[in-house]
Amino acid sequence: MDRHCGYVALIGAPNVGKSTLLNALVGVKLSIVSPKPQTTRKRVVGVRTEENYQMIFLDTPGIIDPKYELHKVMMQYVDYAIQEADIIGFMIDVVTHKEPKEIITNAIEEKLKSTGKPLILVLNKIDLLESTKLVLPIIDSYAKTELFKEYVPISATKLAGIDELLKVFMHYLPRAEFLYDEEILSTQNERFFVAELIREKLFKMYREEIPYSTEVQIVEFVERQKGKWYINAEIIVEKDTQKPIILGAGGTRIKKLGEVARKDIEAHLGQQVYLELFVKVRKNWRNNKSMLKFFGY
Numbered sequence: 053m054d055r056h057c058g059y060v061a062l063i064g065a066p067n068v069g070k071s072t073l074l075n076a077l078v079g080v081k082l083s084i085v086s087p088k089p090q091t092t093r094k095r096v097v098g099v100r101t102e103e104n105y106q107m108i109f110l111d112t113p114g115i116i117d118p119k120y121e122l123h124k125v126m127m128q129y130v131d132y133a134i135q136e137a138d139i140i141g142f143m144i145d146v147v148t149h150k151e152p153k154e155i156i157t158n159a160i161e162e163k164l165k166s167t168g169k170p171l172i173l174v175l176n177k178i179d180l181l182e183s184t185k186l187v188l189p190i191i192d193s194y195a196k197t198e199l200f201k202e203y204v205p206i207s208a209t210k211l212a213g214i215d216e217l218l219k220v221f222m223h224y225l226p227r228a229e230f231l232y233d234e235e236i237l238s239t240q241n242e243r244f245f246v247a248e249l250i251r252e253k254l255f256k257m258y259r260e261e262i263p264y265s266t267e268v269q270i271v272e273f274v275e276r277q278k279g280k281w282y283i284n285a286e287i288i289v290e291k292d293t294q295k296p297i298i299l300g301a302g303g304t305r306i307k308k309l310g311e312v313a314r315k316d317i318e319a320h321l322g323q324q325v326y327l328e329l330f331v332k333v334r335k336n337w338r339n340n341k342s343m344l345k346f347f348g349y
């Protein structure tokens with residue numbers, strides 16, 4: 053049987069729904085999602101295997117102008133994904149979308165053009181439009197850029213247009229043998245996903261600078277034959293003043309965060325866990341290259 057296999061990079065501005073789409077395409081929650089921009093910081097891999105194809109999706113951080121060393125590394129992940137990809141899904145949000153020129157700056161246009169790879173415009177959040185017809189003028193404005201091979205309106209949350217999108221990707225997917233075993237959903241390890249799930253709660257439960265100033269490090273990850281697994285994680289903050297905010301009065305907020313995170317971690321691992329959280333200050337870690345390296349960036 054003819055088999056197809058390849059990499060599909062999902063790129064675009066922050067908050068357009070790239071991670072939601074990755075999860076929809078793989079059918080499991082792998083990539084963390086929040087209503088705040090810049091949730092994704094690294095490349096997240098999700099694999100979908102069907103009888104005749106294997107698509108390896110690469111979720112990436114939203115494209116931004118770097119203000120910190122952290123942002124520079126995040127944008128490197130976008131570049132790597134573009135380089136690795138066989139197909140590039142460029143995603144926009146049909147509600148907050150702007151003129152193509154504002155989203156696809158000259159620098160981005162150059163980058164996309166120079167790859168020579170098929171570019172698919174994915175128009176997300178159509179469930180928020182009063183009428184699906186309203187995507188047509190948006191498609192028209194993007195068609196003028198002459199960058200895209202196809203235009204696919206979807207709703208990643210309502211799972212609308214996903215089959216259509218898969219068909220389009222399949223059309224451009226190279227003929228090749230599968231790279232991974234059929235049951236593989238990701239190439240990243242459990243430590244990564246556990247840290248991400250904790251970070252997701254920081255994005256959902258805290259406000260203003262806190263989600264952006266925090267990082268999560270898994271210190272211990274003990275898998276036990278019998279009984280609960282033991283996970284010890286550090287929440288890293290940038291300033292001394294942020295530590296009491298994370299903890300909350302009498303440690304109530306971090307306790308709540310731990311409970312919510314633990315439930316998600318248990319669902320992800322299919323395993324009961326004992327989760328211990330500590331808060332540590334690492335001054336200005338977002339601008340510290342060696343610290344970023346230590347955090348796995």
Ligand SMILES: Nc1nc2c(ncn2[C@@H]2O[C@H](COP(=O)(O)OP(=O)(O)OP(=O)(O)O)[C@@H](O)[C@H]2O)c(=O)[nH]1
Binds near residue numbers: 087207210
């Ligand atoms: N109504 C609606 N909301 C959506 C849809 N897709 C995603 N969202 C919401 O948009 C927000 C951002 O989604 P994410 O998947 O985190 O977006 P992202 O592009 O990965 O964002 P970054 O990682 O910050 O770049 C979340 O609140 C999602 O629930 C959709 O199809 N319709």
Ligand SMILES: [Mg+2]
Binds near residue numbers: 071
């Ligand atoms: Mg994301």
